[in-house]
Amino acid sequence: xxxxxxxxxxxxxxxxxxxxxxxxxxxxxxxxxxxxxxxxxxxxxxxxxxxxxxxxxxxxxxxxxxxxxxxxxxxxxxxxxxxxxxxxxxxxxxxxxxxxxxxxxxxxxxxxxxxxxxxxxxxxxxxxxxxxxxxxxxxxxxxxxxx
Numbered sequence: 001x002x003x004x005x006x007x008x009x010x011x012x013x014x015x016x017x018x019x020x021x022x023x024x025x026x027x028x029x030x031x032x033x034x035x036x037x038x039x040x041x042x043x044x045x046x047x048x049x050x051x052x053x054x055x056x057x058x059x060x061x062x063x064x065x066x067x068x069x070x071x072x073x074x075x076x077x078x079x080x081x082x083x084x085x086x087x088x089x090x091x092x093x094x095x096x097x098x099x100x101x102x103x104x105x106x107x108x109x110x111x112x113x114x115x116x117x118x119x120x121x122x123x124x125x126x127x128x129x130x131x132x133x134x135x136x137x138x139x140x141x142x143x144x145x146x147x
Contacts, residue, residue: 038142040068040131049117051142057108059119060142062091069129069144080111080118087128091120098124 038045045068049061062080063073071084078093090099091111097104098120111120126133131144 038065038068038144039136040070040144041146044141049115049119052114052119054109054112057121059109059112060122062111062118062120062122062125065122066125066129069126069131071125071129075118080120082125082129084129089125089128091118093118100124100128 038047045064047061047064049064051058051060053059062082066073066082066084066089069084071082074081074083080091082089082091088099088101092099093113094110096107096110098107099105105124107121107124109121111118113119123133126144130147132147134143134145135141136143
């Protein structure tokens with residue numbers, strides 16, 4: 001298209017890539033690319049439950065992610081506790097706080113139950129378990145890397 005107008009002095013045509021129609025946030029990219037696997041220190045773990053986006057934040061299946069990161073899960077009523085190496089991360093249904101070793105940290109979304117799966121924002125969990133979460137858009141994979 002640019003070459004068609006190259007002969008005209010007063011016409012400046014530039015074709016630029018825009019973000020219109022493209023996923024902008026990490027969470028939107030995760031869901032738009034249909035991420036269904038995670039890498040934990042280079043080992044692939046397939047997820048049975050797809051991530052979802054709510055209020056521009058990704059929610060992932062707590063039990064699957066906690067186990068993939070080497071933790072365990074226990075639950076009582078609507079409270080779920082993920083534990084690893086003396087660190088406890090507590091999620092409560094409809095509570096916008098996650099409790100990391102007793103300290104309340106605010107989340108954008110409270111945990112929800114979708115198709116009998118407890119879905120949560122996992123950033124604080126990953127941090128408490130010694131990982132950082134990185135999205136690889138090339139392979140549509142969520143990478144958890146030891147810090």
